[in-house]
Structure formats: structure tokens, C-alpha cells
Amino acid sequence: MLRRLMMSAALVGTLFAAAGAHAEQFVSVGDYEIHYSAVNSSFLTPEVAQANNLQRSANRGLVNVSVRERQEDGSTRPVNASVQGHVSGLTGAQESLSFRTVHDGDATYHLAPFTLLDDENMRFELSVRYDRNAAPEPVNFIQRFYIDR
Numbered sequence: 001m002l003r004r005l006m007m008s009a010a011l012v013g014t015l016f017a018a019a020g021a022h023a024e025q026f027v028s029v030g031d032y033e034i035h036y037s038a039v040n041s042s043f044l045t046p047e048v049a050q051a052n053n054l055q056r057s058a059n060r061g062l063v064n065v066s067v068r069e070r071q072e073d074g075s076t077r078p079v080n081a082s083v084q085g086h087v088s089g090l091t092g093a094q095e096s097l098s099f100r101t102v103h104d105g106d107a108t109y110h111l112a113p114f115t116l117l118d119d120e121n122m123r124f125e126l127s128v129r130y131d132r133n134a135a136p137e138p139v140n141f142i143q144r145f146y147i148d149r
Contacts, residue, residue: 029137031070032079034128038063038143040116052102055113058147063087063097065110065139067130078108082136085126089117097126118147 026035041049041060049056065083068076083099097112116122121142129136 025141027137027139032130032137033068033070033076034081034130034137034139035066035068036064036124036126036139036141038114038122038124038141038145040145040147041113042148052111054111059116059118061114061116061145063112063114063124063126065099065126065128066108067128069130078106079130080108081110081128081130083110083112083126083128084136085112085124085139087114087122087124089120089122097124116145116147118145120144 024035025037026033038061040058041054041056041062042058044054044056044062046056048054054062065081067079067081069079070076080101083097085097085099086094087097088094095114097114099110099112102109102111114122121144123142124140126139127136128139
């Protein structure tokens, strides 16, 4: 159990360190923050990838979404969400994203693998439902990836 927690913490650190190359990306909606990032899965260490059942590959990416609710004291708390979406390249061919949820202490992440397109802008179109009584929030972003050869 301790090993699993250490690997989850390493996953979180890896995802945010890799995403740090880009400015912190999030959308504020009312009292909620929807954080998102996409990285090349080769940034993950083999141990973290194995512990979290993720494929490391030069041509595979990982999109990460987390939702946090702002509290009155200024802190935030994790919120479970339902995330759906797809990614597409310049040709318009879409790849559906299959998200799974990872709980890590006081954090909740929604992760989905995808196929990288080298030196091409990739358009992510997500639908994030963090409140079952409200319509899902669209989260769209474009990111370019380069495959190490």
C-alpha cells in the first residue's frame, strides 16, 4: 500500500512537473477550477507507469483533468467529475478519450491516454461534469507535441 501511494505521488509530481513547461492551465467556473494538462507519456518513470497501469511510449500522450472547489477559507478541495472528450489533429480525424479516475490522498485525477501526432497542433475538446445538477463545462485547448526519435 505504501509503495502504491509513493507511486501515485510520483505520478502527480511527474504530471505537474511536465505540465509546468506550459503555464498552469485551468478554467474557473463559479467556485470551481478545472485544471488540465497533456504530456508525452515517456515523461513518466517506468515505475510510475507500471504502478498506475499506464503505457510509456514516445508516441503516446496522457491528458490529465482535475476539478477543485474553492472553499470560504481560500483553500480548495478535490471534486469527483465525469470527463469525456476527444482529441484531433489537422486532418480532423478524432480519437475518443477514455478517462479513468485516480484517487491520490486529497487529490482526484481523471486520466486518458492518446496517440501523439508529431509536430502537429492537437485540439482537445473535453466535457467536464462536476455537478450532476448542472450542464457539463466545455474545456478546449490546443497543444503541439514533438516525438523524440
